[in-house]
Amino acid sequence: xxxxxxxxxxxxxxxxxxxxxxxxxxxxxxxxxxxxxxxxxxxxxxxxxxxxxxxxxxxxxxxxxxxxxxxxxxxxxxxxxxxxxxxxxxxxxxxxxxxxxxxxxxxxxxxxxxxxxxxxxxxxxxxxxxxxxxxxxxxxxxxxxxxxxxxxxxxxxxxxxxxxxxxxxxxxxxxxxxxxxxxxxxxxxxxxxxxxxxxxxxxxxxxxxxxxxxxxxxx
Numbered sequence: 001x002x003x004x005x006x007x008x009x010x011x012x013x014x015x016x017x018x019x020x021x022x023x024x025x026x027x028x029x030x031x032x033x034x035x036x037x038x039x040x041x042x043x044x045x046x047x048x049x050x051x052x053x054x055x056x057x058x059x060x061x062x063x064x065x066x067x068x069x070x071x072x073x074x075x076x077x078x079x080x081x082x083x084x085x086x087x088x089x090x091x092x093x094x095x096x097x098x099x100x101x102x103x104x105x106x107x108x109x110x111x112x113x114x115x116x117x118x119x120x121x122x123x124x125x126x127x128x129x130x131x132x133x134x135x136x137x138x139x140x141x142x143x144x145x146x147x148x149x150x151x152x153x154x155x156x157x158x159x160x161x162x163x164x165x166x167x168x169x170x171x172x173x174x175x176x177x178x179x180x181x182x183x184x185x186x187x188x189x190x191x192x193x194x195x196x197x198x199x200x201x202x203x204x205x206x207x208x209x210x211x212x213x214x215x216x217x218x219x
Contacts, residue, residue: 009063009132011056012045018084019068022050022077024059031104034066062133064138 009024012031025031028042028049041047050056058067058077067077070084 009060009135011050011052011059012047013050013052014041016046018071019081020071020073020077021068022055022059023066024056024063024133024135026132030095034064062112063131063135111122 009026011022011024012028013020013022014031014035014037015021016035016037021035023031023034025034027156028047032041035041035047037047059065062079067079068081069075069077070081072084098201113191168209
């Protein structure tokens, strides 16, 4: 029997609330389920597939686990991320009536592009295969648990059906016995009625004969 090939995992990224979120999943649908999204974020342009090697490496190390980082930052994705620092600073600072002068923001330095060598691509492929294998193993575990639960439910149904069949058989047996006894009593009652009728007929004949004898004796 041919082995079922495991689906290759991909890394998907989105921004929800105060966090950027990323997850390694076999499909966009699986990623939306992991994020708990109620709408298609990909169609809305809020989510996308990413090939960033740092993000891919982080998600592939924990397939199916949603990783986060403060929104707008370029830090690493982790399972437990803190709130954005600018949000925390805004909460701590008192609000001023006068609006401070805006300062020109310096453009962030672009990170140098990483040159993918044959060795790094091989390592990435190995990591991707290991992550896909881990995801497939977790799916197999869930499937095995589901089959065990279904087998337990089937066993319970069989036990209940057997008990019901035994109770119905006992009821049918008792019903037949009751009917047999009722028929026997009815037969005995019919025989008694016949004997009683024969006795009445005999008595009528005897009574009439004796009454004639009494009448003749009085004459």
